[in-house]
Amino acid sequence: MAAERMFVLNNLTKIYGEMKALSSLSLVVEKGETIALIGPSGAGKTTLLNLLANTIKPDEGTISVDGKPMQEYKSTKQFASKVGIIRQQFDLIGQLEVIHNVLAGRLKDWSFFKSMLSLVIPQEKNLAVNALDRVGLSNKVFEKAMNLSGGEQQRVALARILIQKPEAVLADEPVASLDPARAEDILYMLTKLAAEEQQTLIASLHSVSYAKKYFKRIIALKSGKVYFDLPAEEVTEELLSSLYYLEEDKRHE
């Protein structure tokens, strides 16, 4: 059924100058899937996520989101209830208090005056406090975001996504700047929340072991193409070493 498909990618090509970041890539993502994107640097992971997030346009090919072609989403507000994004860091306004950073997830539904008023008297405060509670930050509601640690900031970004309530969440290197313990913590939370909210989750990751541990499906990209696309348990050491090894080889040519 088409309605069960979150993303359908058909022959996507994206070219930067001389370099093909993606070449004729086709993919189908069902609703509720959790997918890890892996592959060496420059393989096209970020390009793919940016295409899905509608922040860049493909040079060739089409994307449909929830059964509807990308270009039919006229406003960013409309698109924001379909797809939400978390980047590796820097997503927050440091000078703003945590609660407002979280409530920014509601801006798509708020009028200008409501959003202005909210900066003085937080609107729908319970929603934000609830979300912060779920990510374990209920004690930092009125802290300035810049005074939080990297892991805590990433949890605030999660809380924002929670109240934005998109149907799919894209995460671009969500744990790249965190130490291993914090990284596992964030990934655990990210996948758990996505499951609770029945969201589709696509995350790009550097670490293969995290990908295998927290995600059901793994898509490996190399030189802008799908290298393999398998359920997590079928990904073998041989496949992985050839994924990363061949790239090294090419560089020496």
Next chain:
Amino acid sequence: MNKRNLLFLFLIIIFAFSLGAVQWKEGLLHAGGISTLVQMLKSIFQPDLSWSTLQLAFESLWLTLAYAVAGISIALVIAFIFGILASGILASSPFGTWLSFGVFRGILGFMRAIHELIWAWLFVAAIGLSPFAAIFALAIAYGGALGRVFADILKDVPKEPIDALKSSGASKLQILLYGYLPATASNLLSYAMYRFECALRSSAIMSFVGLGGLGYQIQLSLSELRYNEVWTYMFFLIVLVWAVDCWSSLLRNRLDKPNKSKLNFINISAVAAVSLIVATWLYMFVAENADIFTLFSAKNAAHGQKFIASLLGIGETNPAFLSAGSWKNALRLSYETLMISIIAIGFSSIGMLLTVIPAARNAAEGTLTLSRKWYNWLVFGMIRCIYIFSRSVPELVWAMLIVYILKPGILAGALALAFHNFGILGKLSAEVVEDLDLRPVRNLASSGATSSQLLLYGVLPSVLPKFITYILYRWEVIIRTTIVVGFVGAGGLGQQFKLSMSWFHYTDVTLILICYLLLVGMVDLLSEGCRRLIK
């Protein structure tokens, strides 16, 4: 020789050349110039502290403060709106970007290109003598300057959080509220505070178009040769400027640090600022009886229209800006104005270079040159006091004093500008030395360099490019002010502007303003080019 050294050499040659514009031989001093100077200097130490003078000084202090606050509060509104429009952050189409960069930046540039005193004079000519002439003049000139910087600050906000807001579906205005404004608030505030300090000095010289305040009293006492009183008012002005300077630097320090308590310096400052603004406007409407509605009366409108028509030369058979002779004269005066500005920046740079090292805190502590002398702190304190003194007194006031000693002319104007900018350059450059990375210096010291060798090899090479940047930046400011010191007879376009205004030769005024804008634009381009060479 590399590009940078060539530039240094080039700048020095230009300065030497500009000195040739001064007529050294004809005698620069007034007949009684020296004795006037001695009298003036003596009375520094005996300011008039009689009750009546002090009372007057306090009243004038309030007036100066009130005009500055009123002017800067309107300027902030202008800067906020135009700054946002000119930053391009709201633009979503190529046309919008063109509009924000071409049109709004242009408007801001025009507003700030013309000195506030010129604006004031034009307003007085158009609507008559009213506090609003000064307030609007300050508002326009400072609105332009602040707006331009606001636009740049807004444009430099990191992209990532903004993109994140965009992807969570926030509209342009919501992104402004939740992204740009909170991210830049403390920067905008620090810059506004810095500009407020400048506005105080500008407010003091509004006396020149006939408005009260400390400048007015200084002018009055000077004309009656009561130097002791002059210094009383001067010290009041210096203390006022210094107090605001301290307030703003304290605030800047606090803004950078996180603070949780409710009763902190930032909140107290905010309350103080708001009460000051409210008090000022109440005073303007109640005590000064400045009625904003009479300002927009039919009579004033007709008057203003007539004034603009005569500026444009409507009905004039031979407007000055169409006559070759007038152009020739105006271009000669522009050249003279340019020379004044170069001599001025040259003198203030020399003064700064001679004093800056002992004026740096790390030199006084002995960490810079690794030599500690008992007198270091004494010299440090003295030079810093001179800096404050020199920069708190506006150029025009310096010029008023100097024309009592020197004959009016290029040198008098240049010295007035140099005295004021010496203090500013000194302060900025001393901060550069204080921020210097000291590790290379330590390294040199461990290979046996003496203190003076440390300065030559370790300190100067790393601070000079920054000094030059500041010097060029101040030159841009000086060229705008050169016209103002001309008002008291210090030559150049300013002197002619004053004469043409008082003879009602309005098309001459237009021509002078055209030349002035061209000159300002040219200097901006030159200075930007040089600064790019240094990078």
